[in-house]
Amino acid sequence: MYTIMGHHHISMITKNAQMNNRFYQKVLGLRCVKKTVNQDNPSMYHLFYGDLTGSAGTELSFFEMPIVGRTVRGTNAITQIGLLVPSFESLEYWKRRFELLDVKHGEITTYAGRAALPFEDTEGLRLMLLNNNGEKIPEHWLAWEDSLVEQKHRILGMGTVEITVRYLERTAKTLKDMLGYVEVTRSEKEAVYQSVSGQAFGEIVLKQQEGPSEKPGRGSIHHLAIRVKNEDELRHWEEMVKERGFYSSGIVDRYYFQSLYFRDSNGILFEMATDGPGFTADSTVEALGEKLDLPPFLEEKRAEIEANLKPLD
Known part of the structure; x- marks a missing residue:
């Protein structure tokens, strides 16, 4: 039986790639592991930040859209x-760091059973630091x-990713019945699901909220990608998505x-991605993120693509 191994990456929208690059490298201390373009629209940057190699489960990715408006939550x-x-x-260290660097943040609180420090990036993207408390992390x-x-x-x-929906x-059902997530806690308007038992690196908090759907803009989250091992497993999940009646790419x-x-019946966009x-x-590992990398099918357009992109540094 195939199982989801945790989060793979999560993709957001930024209005300004230079400002975004400074925040995630200089403030959060992540590595820009891949400087590339949106393969469906190569006029815009697609930036990935993460650990040494951008391992699955550490990746934050951003599409640059210079004309995008604000997010209406x-x-x-x-x-x-x-x-x-x-x-x-570490949470105390980060609170002091955020105060020093003038990063918008809240007080240390509790979220999904963990000590947490909520904060926002320069475009209002909502994030939180969570105490892993010495628990295991993926070996890779x-x-x-x-x-x-x-x-x-x-x-x-x-760690934990929060999804807010009109119909919880x-x-x-998508998480439990199709993807095999385990329900950890459940109340009338909130539930917690894990793909790896007891581990935050595959955890989703699902919240119910009525009202209009979010209007995406700068600082909004485009999709969540979850980990599958290889293409054979991906083909299995493709069949599961079809059986569920969802349209897939x-x-x-x-x-x-x-x-x-695929999108679920609340319109949430999920990606399933191989390691x-x-x-x-x-x-090379040493040169990750130093230059613009393009997939082979875009390489012949490199001069045109580079001419349309502003330098990040």
């Missing part, structure tokens, strides 16, 4: 991203030693991984 959207840090002491996550953040407090990878049971070769996209080949498919 609402329901039927992915609404918050959790990032794991080693300890409660590799620390980036050149991070500006102190080693003992660095961000480890993705619809997305709950079919398997798409993204060069760095194979993908399958490999990974971002070292066209780069």
Whole structure:
């Protein structure tokens, strides 16, 4: 039986790639592991941040859309991203760092049973740091030693992701009945699901909220990608999506991984993505993120693509 191994990456919208690059590298201490373009619209940057190699489960990705407007928050959207840090002491360290760097943040609180520090990036994207409390993390996550953040407090990878929907049971059935997530807790308007028992790196908090759907803009979340092992498993999930009656993209070769996209009955966009080949498919580990990398089918258009992009640094 195939199982979901946790989060793979999560993709957001930014209005300004330069500002975005500074925040995620200089403030959060993540590595820009891949500087590429949106394969469906190569006029815009697609940036990936993560650990040493951009391991599955550590990746935050952003599409640059310079003319995008503001986000109008609402329901039927992915609404918050959790990032794991080693300890409660790390949360205190980050609170001081955010105060020093003038990052909008709240007080240390509790979220889904973990100590948490909510904050926002420069475009209002809602994130939170979560105390991993010494629990295990995936073996393939590799620390980036050149991070500006102190080693003992660095961000480890993705944790709990929050999804807000109008009809909770619809997305709950997708997670439980189709994808095999386990329901950990449930109340009238909130439920917690895990793809890996007891682990935040595959955890989703589902919240019910009535009202209009979110209008996406800068700082909004486009989709959540979840981990599958390889293309054979992806084909299994393609059949599961079809049996459920959802429209899917079919398997798409993204060069760095194979993908399958579908929307559930609340309109939430999920991607299922394979672990490999990974971002070292066209780069050494040492050179990751240093130049614009393009998949082979776009390489012949490199001069045109580069002419339309502003330098990040």
